[in-house]
Amino acid sequence: MDAVAGSVEDLGYTTNYTLKAFDDLAGSLRTTTQLGLAAVLAVFVACAVYIFLSFNSYMNLAHRDMGILRHCGFPAAAVPGASGR
Numbered sequence: 001m002d003a004v005a006g007s008v009e010d011l012g013y014t015t016n017y018t019l020k021a022f023d024d025l026a027g028s029l030r031t032t033t034q035l036g037l038a039a040v041l042a043v044f045v046a047c048a049v050y051i052f053l054s055f056n057s058y059m060n061l062a063h064r065d066m067g068i069l070r071h072c073g074f075p076a077a078a079v080p081g082a083s084g085r
Helices: 002-010 021-071
Strands: none
Touching: none
16 A cells, blocks of 8 residues: 555655545455454354254254154164164
């Protein structure tokens, strides 16, 4: 950005008091990039936690269903996933 500001100043324009656009642009882009990456990371972590909790809930439900079938008298061979305990 300093090269662009230097080129503009060579043409006779001042960049010092123009809302400090040339000085703050690089910082603004850096901050925006960091916030974007943080948002993507937060969404990724939230999705990973949701998938883990959903899978855990599904496994608990399947385990309970196998127990109900065993309690109703189904043999272990007829209940998928049951080890015969």
